Amino acid sequence: MSRPSSLAVRTTALGLAVAGVMAVVAGLVSVRLVSTAARDVIQESLSDQADVMAAQLGDTAIAGRRVTQILAGQGVAVVRAGPNDGLVGADQRAVRAARRAGLADVTADRPLHGSAVIDGARLLVEGRVVDGRGAVALVRETETAKGTGRKLVTNVLLALGAGMLVAAVAGLLLARLLARPLRRTADVAVAMSHGRRDLRVPPEGPRELVEVGQSLNALADALQHSESRQREFLLSVSHELRTPLTAVRGFAESLADGVVTGGEVPAVGRTIEHEAGRLDRLVSDLLDLARLGADDFRLDVTEVDLTVLVAESARVWHSRCLTVEVDFRLESVPPPVVVHTDPRRLRQVVDGLAENALRATPAGAPMVLALRTTPDAAVLEVRDGGPGLSDEDYRLAFQRGVLHSRYQGVRPVGTGIGLALVHGLVTRLGGGIDAGPAPEGGARFSVTLRRSGPRH
Secondary structure, three states, rough: OOOOOOOOHHHHHHHHHHHHHHHHHHHHHHHHHHHHHHHHHHHHHHHHHHHHHHHHHHHHHHHHHHHHHHHHHOOEEEEEOHHHOOOEEEEEEHHHHHHHHOHHOOOOOEEEEEEEEEEEEEEEEEEEEEOOOOOEEEEEEEEHHHHHHHHHHHHHHHHHHHHHHHHHHHHHHHHHHHHHHHHHHHHHHHHHHHOOOOOOOOOOOHHHHHHHHHHHHHHHHHHHHHOOOOOOHHHHHOOOOOHHHHHHHHHHHHHHEEEOOOHHHHHHHHHHHHHHHHHHHHHHHHHHHHHHHOOOOOOOOEEHHHHHHHHHHHHHHHHHHHHHEEEEEEEOOOOOOOEHHHHHHHHHHHHHHHHHHHOOOOOOOEEEEOOOOOOOOEEHHHEEEEOOOOOHHOOOOOOHHHHHHHHHOOOOOOOOOOHHHHHHHHHHOOOOEEEOOOOOOEEEEEEEEEOOOOOO
16 A cells, blocks of 8 residues: 655645646736737737828839838738739738738728738738729738747746746645644654653644644543543452452461361351352442443343332342341332333342442431332332432442542442443433432432333
């Protein structure tokens, strides 16, 4: 594949092409105008000479011969109209031109102002009536106009050469002015592709190039922010992974070294099982979050009665709330409330929201799992009586790792992927999810799904 030409080459070539076309067009128009003007001037001069010659020939024959000699020396031929409409002259081309131009038809009231093409050359003809001597014509080839045209063509070619030289220089200068900010922008883009995020394109050059640079700078800012959040997320996930791994390794070493024996073994085994479960859930959440955008993310959609799903979920979370002295409440509607969805993924959504709510709810405060309906949709809500979030946090709640980074060390937090995973699952299920303050004083997370069954 051939290498594309540079901006400097293209700009210079374009400048040369434009200059060449303009010079050629101007030259053609100028040659025609000058040639026409020159011919008109020669015709007018020849007309004046014809008037003078007619007067001279009318005075004396000697004067007429003298005028004829003078005109011959200037390249002007004299043709006389003889008897029987015959034409007489020393130059036969001039005689033919006079005859073709219509010298025989000249009268005192109608002089001849014409031309004729003889042997490929245009001859100008001026005819007058001479008192008592018939008619006479002056004939002159437009050689002067041709010479002027040749000179003009030469000048146009010189101007064309000078114009193309100027265009080449101007094109090179313009190309350098344009290429400098473009090359700088390209260098920044290449550096960004190698991981640099601290470089920015200065706002220089034409407006379009400034806009390109600003767009690249905005991209660099977005990448820097995104990568910063990814690093924070990976750090938090690494911390969450390390905690149960440390527990599993410590208890496993205790068992292997015989430090834990007898009746302590079942308790240690349960702890290891619990921490391994935490690891399994975390890894599963990470895998689901990574697969959400893939085409092969599987959904098994069927008709689901949400009243049944909520009741099953309530039994599990009521038991878990009892262990930490949280007041669990269920608010539901009479069955059926039917939607088309994936029951396993929807249960994963409910459990993720409930896990998040239980973590933030202190002992004695309520946690509510609610199901309500609208004419066209069913709404699942998980509310808590915890400290809640700020308005800005509600807007950013579903962005991966945001709440984790803000509240780590301030209140109990999860891995930073739970709400992001819930948002992705609800979106893939064709529903909507939003967050806001709850009547219980904490946070409210609402999932809206379009109904497909009977309406109540």
